[in-house]
Amino acid sequence: MIRFRVDFCLLALCSASLTQCSAEPSSSSSGVSKADAPNGDASKSATITEYRVEADYHTRKTPPLGAGEFELVTLSTLPETVTGGDVLVGLRGLDDADEVTVTRNGTDVTAAFAHMGRGEARGLVTGLELGDTQLVATARGPAGVRRAALTVKNHPVTGPVLSGPHQTPFICQTEAAGLGAPLDTNCSVQTRYEWYYRTALTQRYIKLSDPFAAYPADVMKTVTSTGKVVPFVVRLESATINRGITRIAVLDDPHARGPGAAFDAGTWNHRVYYAYGASCGTGYHQGTNGTAEVLGGLGDLLGVGQRLAKGDVVVHSTLSSFGVHCNPLVSIETAMMVKEHVSESYGLIDAMVGSGVSGGALQQFNAINNAPGLLSAALPGATFADILSTAMTVGDCGLLIHYYNGRGWYWDPLKRALVEGHNLLSGTPLNSICQSWVTTFLPVLDAKNGCDGSVPKELRYDPVTNPHGARCTLQDANVNLFGRDPKTGFARRPLDNMGVQYGLDAFNHFVISAAEFLDLNRNIGGYDIDGNYVPTRMKMDPEVEAMTYRIGGVVGHGAMAETPVMDLAPYLDLIPLANIHEAVRPFTVRARLRKYTGQDESHSIWRGIAVQPDAYPTMETWFPALRDLPYGADRVAAIAASKPAAAGDRCVISTLGGRLELPNVLFGPLGLALPILPGLPLLNITVPLKIDIPEDFDSGLGACSTLLPVTRTPRMVAGMPMTDDVIRCQLKPLDRADYKGFMTDAQFAELQSIFPDGVCDYAKPAAGAVDKSLLWPSIGGATLHEPTELKYWVGRSRPVP
Numbered sequence: 001m002i003r004f005r006v007d008f009c010l011l012a013l014c015s016a017s018l019t020q021c022s023a024e025p026s027s028s029s030s031g032v033s034k035a036d037a038p039n040g041d042a043s044k045s046a047t048i049t050e051y052r053v054e055a056d057y058h059t060r061k062t063p064p065l066g067a068g069e070f071e072l073v074t075l076s077t078l079p080e081t082v083t084g085g086d087v088l089v090g091l092r093g094l095d096d097a098d099e100v101t102v103t104r105n106g107t108d109v110t111a112a113f114a115h116m117g118r119g120e121a122r123g124l125v126t127g128l129e130l131g132d133t134q135l136v137a138t139a140r141g142p143a144g145v146r147r148a149a150l151t152v153k154n155h156p157v158t159g160p161v162l163s164g165p166h167q168t169p170f171i172c173q174t175e176a177a178g179l180g181a182p183l184d185t186n187c188s189v190q191t192r193y194e195w196y197y198r199t200a201l202t203q204r205y206i207k208l209s210d211p212f213a214a215y216p217a218d219v220m221k222t223v224t225s226t227g228k229v230v231p232f233v234v235r236l237e238s239a240t241i242n243r244g245i246t247r248i249a250v251l252d253d254p255h256a257r258g259p260g261a262a263f264d265a266g267t268w269n270h271r272v273y274y275a276y277g278a279s280c281g282t283g284y285h286q287g288t289n290g291t292a293e294v295l296g297g298l299g300d301l302l303g304v305g306q307r308l309a310k311g312d313v314v315v316h317s318t319l320s321s322f323g324v325h326c327n328p329l330v331s332i333e334t335a336m337m338v339k340e341h342v343s344e345s346y347g348l349i350d351a352m353v354g355s356g357v358s359g360g361a362l363q364q365f366n367a368i369n370n371a372p373g374l375l376s377a378a379l380p381g382a383t384f385a386d387i388l389s390t391a392m393t394v395g396d397c398g399l400l401i402h403y404y405n406g407r408g409w410y411w412d413p414l415k416r417a418l419v420e421g422h423n424l425l426s427g428t429p430l431n432s433i434c435q436s437w438v439t440t441f442l443p444v445l446d447a448k449n450g451c452d453g454s455v456p457k458e459l460r461y462d463p464v465t466n467p468h469g470a471r472c473t474l475q476d477a478n479v480n481l482f483g484r485d486p487k488t489g490f491a492r493r494p495l496d497n498m499g500v501q502y503g504l505d506a507f508n509h510f511v512i513s514a515a516e517f518l519d520l521n522r523n524i525g526g527y528d529i530d531g532n533y534v535p536t537r538m539k540m541d542p543e544v545e546a547m548t549y550r551i552g553g554v555v556g557h558g559a560m561a562e563t564p565v566m567d568l569a570p571y572l573d574l575i576p577l578a579n580i581h582e583a584v585r586p587f588t589v590r591a592r593l594r595k596y597t598g599q600d601e602s603h604s605i606w607r608g609i610a611v612q613p614d615a616y617p618t619m620e621t622w623f624p625a626l627r628d629l630p631y632g633a634d635r636v637a638a639i640a641a642s643k644p645a646a647a648g649d650r651c652v653i654s655t656l657g658g659r660l661e662l663p664n665v666l667f668g669p670l671g672l673a674l675p676i677l678p679g680l681p682l683l684n685i686t687v688p689l690k691i692d693i694p695e696d697f698d699s700g701l702g703a704c705s706t707l708l709p710v711t712r713t714p715r716m717v718a719g720m721p722m723t724d725d726v727i728r729c730q731l732k733p734l735d736r737a738d739y740k741g742f743m744t745d746a747q748f749a750e751l752q753s754i755f756p757d758g759v760c761d762y763a764k765p766a767a768g769a770v771d772k773s774l775l776w777p778s779i780g781g782a783t784l785h786e787p788t789e790l791k792y793w794v795g796r797s798r799p800v801p
Contacts (some may be wrong), residue, residue, distance in 0.1 A: 002115045048136055048149040055792040056776070057373035058562065060633040060735045062794050065093040068143030068262035069118055071797040072135060072150045075122065076343035077148055078776065080790050083242075083337050083666040084157035085128045089113075090342050091121040091148075092136055093797075098141035105133050106333035107290040124344055128154040139797065150795030155781055156188040159242035159337065162778035162790070163329035164480030169283040169470055170243065172452050173318075177245050178290065179238055187286045191239040195254055196295060198232040198305075205234070205295050211254040215516045224251070225269045231255075234295060234308060234578045235263065241341060242334045243286060244319030249294035249304075265346045271344060272349055274335060274375070276356030276363045277321020280387065280442055283477040284470050285454045287318030300600060302355050313342055322359030324452075326387055326444070327478050328366045328553060328572065331781065334675055335367060335374055335654045351623060354486055355612045357381035357568075358581060362390070365589065368563040369555035370509040373792075377623040379612045382567035382581040386555045388494050388548060389724050391474060395495050395538070397434035398442045399524050400502070402533055406523075410516075418511045419520070421712035426573045426582075433579045434714070440580060445495075446531035447471040463530060480779055481551065490529050494548055496540035497727040499760040505717035506559065508615070508740040514747045545768030551699050551787050552773035554725050554766070556592035559775055563604045564622050565589075566615045566647060569607045572598030572709040574579045583607070583710045584722075587697070591722040601640035605697060607704040608653040618646045636701050651704035652693040731758030 053071070055062045060073060070093035077087065091113070094100065102110045104125055113123030125135060136149045146526040155161045172187035174180060179189045180582065195211035198204070200220040208215075211233070220232040235252035238245070251267040275293060293316035296305025303313045317322050319334040343349055354375045361380030368378055384390045400420060404411050417427025420434045427433065443450045447461050450472035463470035473489060475482050479491035502524055507517040526538035552558045567586045572578040586605045593600045606615060625642035629635060695702035719724060734752050743751070776790035 002094050002096055002121060004110045004113050012397045047134055051796045051798055052793040053796055055794045056631055057792055059629060063631055070094050070139055070148060071313040071798045072137045072148040074152060074747050077340040078790050079152045081161050081336060082152045082154045083340060085154060086124055086126040087152055089123055089125050094139055095141045095143060096628035098139040101138045102134045103190035106109040123568045124684035130154055144790055147800050148795040148797040157241060161333050161780045163333045163780055164784045167283050169284055169459050173288045173454060174287040186243050188240045194236045196234045199741050202298060205735045212259045215255055222309040228233055228267060230267055239324060242337050243317055244317040244334055245289055246317040246338055247294045248313060248315050249308055250313045257710060266789045267311055268313060268346060269424055271312045272352040273307040273312040273314045274354050276350055276354060277323055278358040278360050279323030280326040280359050281323045281452055282450050282472045283557050283601040285329055285452050287321055287324035289316055289318050297359045301611045306613050322362055325477050326474055331366055332364045332371045340586055350407055354378040362387060365555050369558040369560040370552035372562050375563055376621050378563055378565045382412035382570060383567055383585045388553050388727050392715050393713050394437050394441045397437040400714060401438050403524055418506040420714050421717040423711055426579060426711055433582060435570035436580045437579045444474045445527055447473050453761045480546055480784060492541045492544045493529060494540060494544050494727060495538045497537050498539050499729055499731045499758060500718050501759050502718050504719055510741055514743040518747060518750055544740060545728050548770045549770045550774060551777040553726060555726055556596045557770055557773040561593055561597040564602055564639050566604045566619050569605055570609055570614060584712055588722055588724040592725055595723055601643055604647050606650045606652045608651050610652040615730055622647050649695055649697055651702055652697040721759055721762055729760035730764045730767050732761035733758050
């Protein structure tokens with residue numbers, strides 16, 4: 001059995017000669033790095049030379065160990081993204097006869113480690129100071145004395161880690177969330193724990209004043225995914241992580257273990273259900289949440305209550321809600337830090353499944369494209385692919401509505417609808433998708449009025465009274481990504497409509513005349529940096545598009561195909577305001593997968609009316625097969641091979657997802673409702689009256705394709721392909737052959753004068769596109785730096801003479 005011992009001779013042995021502790025890295029192992037200093041920084045000399053290999057982001061697996069080798073790996077997070085002063089560390093490949101010593105910057109921490117079997121040991125290393133710390137493991141055994149070293153970088157639990165300096169000002173909202181006054185300027189609170197039980201009488205959650213006392217008689221019971229029948233009692237942790245209010249819920253049985261025993265997450269099934277929040281805001285505040293986000297209850301369409309009942313940990317953070325901020329790196333950073341906390345406080349995670357709609361869908365695609373391994377599977381609903389391609393539609397719709405308002409008498413509903421890419425059901429004044437975009441999200445372009453109401457007016461920007469105030473725009477929420485205009489000091493903006501021929505498809509289909517086409521494009525205009533309409537078009541700085549594609553701001557160029565996705569696509573085109581979730585959006589994701597990965601098997605679309613609880617039982621037959629893939633396996637091929645038939649494209653129309661929780665009644669013959677005594681397990685009853693059939697959406701012949709037409713966006717009917725991924729186009733000279741409608745020579749000459757530099761050439765990639773975006777991109781913590789790709793480094797052992 002592996003033995004752990006304190007070794008006080010370690011430093012003396014190593015410090016005698018640095019070369020005694022080093023050897024050339026093996027040339028047979030791919031992804032091997034020799035680091036003479038942490039992170040390659042020669043100004044911070046390491047005590048011991050590190051030999052590192054790259055682990056797979058998804059599985060933490062590495063190239064095979066050589067004879068007598070072992071390795072040191074961070075299990076709770078990447079070595080460069082450690083937070084809060086502790087990290088869960090694993091040792092792999094040990095011999096049962098080894099005696100092992102582990103140090104933290106020379107201080108012995110061996111006592112933290114325990115033998116886990118199969119040549120593995122695990123321990124939570126605490127006491128990490130901010131910045132770099134070198135961990136060293138020494139094994140003495142039949143293979144001789146070997147040593148593995150790895151430098152980890154610790155960051156504050158308040159962040160930042162990889163998203164750059166915090167946004168300021170930042171309004172604390174812990175009191176509004178029921179957590180009391182903040183303890184510091186980072187809006188921290190003391191972590192608190194509460195217990196709730198779910199009553200069989202009303203399905204509601206009731207707080208337990210004494211969780212260790214006998215439970216009330218009406219407490220429900222539930223059957224977990226591992227087959228345990230337990231009381232439906234939930235432990236709720238409320239904390240602040242990365243300045244966000246974080247709620248973590250999991251089944252617990254405090255009465256059974258008693259007040260003297262520590263919480264051990266014994267009922268947890270080692271899965272995490274991560275509930276992302278919706279919408280898109282400009283930040284400057286902490287946001288609020290409560291118990292409902294992680295406990296669920298009546299009207300729980302995301303199914304968090306059902307996942308709790310099955311034994312999942314359920315998580316929600318206010319900074320995993322795009323309605324608070326719309327920053328893709330802050331979203332990744334927050335989920336990463338929360339996942340690290342769960343791994344270190346609850347246990348290692350087998351799978352973390354994303355869930356959420358609208359802005360919650362944005363975050364899931366952002367995560368799987370840019371931070372592979374963060375999520376094991378994704379269940380987005382009311383999909384958008386990414387912030388910036390969606391922002392194109394917001395800007396385009398705002399400009400079109402402004403144009404119509406000056407010429408409303410001339411532009412009938414059919415013309416408007418086809419210029420917008422819509423139809424008479426989704427483009428009329430009574431149900432205009434473009435008007436809904438203007439109402440809901442055009443304010444995020446308004447520097448003066450785009451802030452959440454919690455941000456005091458005296459702190460907000462005003463061009464006259466407060467020119468240095470907080471600018472309430474999308475680009476200012478992402479200033480670390482886009483940089484600042486040196487002339488104004490304001491954040492650069494990722495909007496461009498140079499060369500865009502609005503209404504091109506409508507003109508080529510003879511719906512609008514050449515005169516109308518010319519007038520529209522001559523007068524469409526743009527928005528200035530404060531969000532005010534101006535008659536000139538918008539031009540994006542090259543620096544913005546270069547950064548955007550490099551860090552995966554337009555998803556598709558990263559790892560999106562490496563995670564299974566079941567895309568739940570409710571048909572909302574006919575519901576005012578909700579209709580911004582156009583039916584076309586999941587198909588833009590699919591088009592990008594086909595374009596950049598040559599496949600779409602990793603992405604399923606369920607159209608109609610379906611919610612996450614409908615899809616989860618199918619998804620959980622898919623992603624577990626990917627957990628133990630060997631190092632170097634073709635993950636995308638494995639996703640296709642393991643995809644269950646039920647996870648294919650489907651047309652699903654049901655009642656609120658076709659699933660009801662009925663813990664206290666059982667429906668018998670002829671609808672007779674029979675009461676169930678309190679204490680019986682929670683029942684998930686599937687409503688049988690629904691449509692749930694496979695559909696080939698490419699054919700356009702299925703039930704959903706026929707009944708639920710898919711429209712397009714203003715930019716698509718201006719020539720953008722279905723990928724919807726060109727935020728600034730390359731230009732080409734005008735070609736008369738591109739115009740099918742009638743146009744005189746004089747009108748064509750006028751069109752050339754409107755577009756003196758040319759029009760969009762959508763046959764070419766976006767002006768700033770890259771072949772591959774960075775994976776796990778970092779632009780710095782408290783200090784900005786050039787974008788870098790974080791690797792999952794693992795320390796490998798070398799013999800010590």
